[in-house]
Amino acid sequence: MKYIDIFLRLQGIRGAGGHVYRLVDEYINYLAVERGISINTLESYSRDLNRYVGYMESRGISDIRDISSDQVIQYLEELRRNGLVSTSVNRALAALRGFYRYCITGRMIDENPVAHISRAKTWMHLPDTLSEEEIGRILDQPSLESALGLRDRAMMELLYATGIRVTELIMLTINSVDWQTGYLRVLGKGGKERIIPVGQVAYDYLNRYVQEVRQVILKEHGATLLFLNRSGRGLTRQGFWKIVKKYAKKAGVMKKVYPHTFRHSFATHILERGGDLRSVQVMLGHSDISTTQIYTHVTRERLKDIHRKYHPRG
Numbered sequence: 001m002k003y004i005d006i007f008l009r010l011q012g013i014r015g016a017g018g019h020v021y022r023l024v025d026e027y028i029n030y031l032a033v034e035r036g037i038s039i040n041t042l043e044s045y046s047r048d049l050n051r052y053v054g055y056m057e058s059r060g061i062s063d064i065r066d067i068s069s070d071q072v073i074q075y076l077e078e079l080r081r082n083g084l085v086s087t088s089v090n091r092a093l094a095a096l097r098g099f100y101r102y103c104i105t106g107r108m109i110d111e112n113p114v115a116h117i118s119r120a121k122t123w124m125h126l127p128d129t130l131s132e133e134e135i136g137r138i139l140d141q142p143s144l145e146s147a148l149g150l151r152d153r154a155m156m157e158l159l160y161a162t163g164i165r166v167t168e169l170i171m172l173t174i175n176s177v178d179w180q181t182g183y184l185r186v187l188g189k190g191g192k193e194r195i196i197p198v199g200q201v202a203y204d205y206l207n208r209y210v211q212e213v214r215q216v217i218l219k220e221h222g223a224t225l226l227f228l229n230r231s232g233r234g235l236t237r238q239g240f241w242k243i244v245k246k247y248a249k250k251a252g253v254m255k256k257v258y259p260h261t262f263r264h265s266f267a268t269h270i271l272e273r274g275g276d277l278r279s280v281q282v283m284l285g286h287s288d289i290s291t292t293q294i295y296t297h298v299t300r301e302r303l304k305d306i307h308r309k310y311h312p313r314g
């Protein structure tokens with residue numbers, strides 16, 4: 001994406017003016033031009049920082065040098081009171097850390113008010129997962145007699161087989177698949193590439209989709225994206241979410257099912273069957289294994305449920 005496109009896209013979430021708002025603009029520009037940060041991250045940071053500035057200005061603070069550590073903590077506590085989960089609060093804190101480092105380096109401020117603020121405790125919110133039986137029911141719903149049905153089956157099989165994020169799924173190209181070895185090349189967060197085995201079942205559906213119907217859906221467009229909408233162009237995250245929601249409802253799965261539910265289920269099922277945590281970390285693309293460890297809590301909770309249900313003194 002060109003720099004001017006990034007600039008215009010961020011206009012809608014920038015502040016109306018003021019000294020600190022201008023510093024935020026400069027910082028976002030720096031991230032876009034000098035650091036090459038993705039547009040999604042730029043939007044998140046811009047939104048978080050402008051919310052922060054708006055909070056401070058609502059309390060009569062318009063000069064960045066007047067913001068103390070106590071006021072930053074009050075702001076973070078306000079986020080929690082407003083319903084933000086710990087991971088979102090930590091993301092907001094990460095945005096502040098980067099912003100203040102930028103201001104210190106540029107000698108716009110002398111003291112960093114977030115230097116000694118630790119991350120909010122990430123409460124172990126267990127991710128929603130589906131059982132293997134529920135996953136199977138959802139995967140069985142698309143009609144393989146139609147082009148879009150075969151596409152949907154291939155997409156969902158691949159999502160469950162690899163644990164990739166929905167953004168990664170819709171950005172796959174025809175060349176992302178190594179058809180000889182059965183591996184998928186994925187460009188993840190921060191532009192990091194990882195290689196994931198596809199698995200025989202997902203590979204077979206993916207191969208059928210490409211060989212039998214992709215060209216039909218493509219029509220006369222020259223798109224290199226692997227998965228296409230009915231118009232022959234790329235899918236959106238919202239569009240794929242609607243597909244998943246439709247098949248979950250059709251399968252009679254009463255839980256709320258999102259594309260990310262497939263990712264959580266992928267990790268949980270591998271660990272339940274004896275897979276090791278480090279391998280799951282690599283396949284999910286987590287830079288820190290502590291992020292992956294939440295799935296061990298999921299499997300322990302399930303063991304506890306089984307024990308409670310079936311043990312005579314459970």
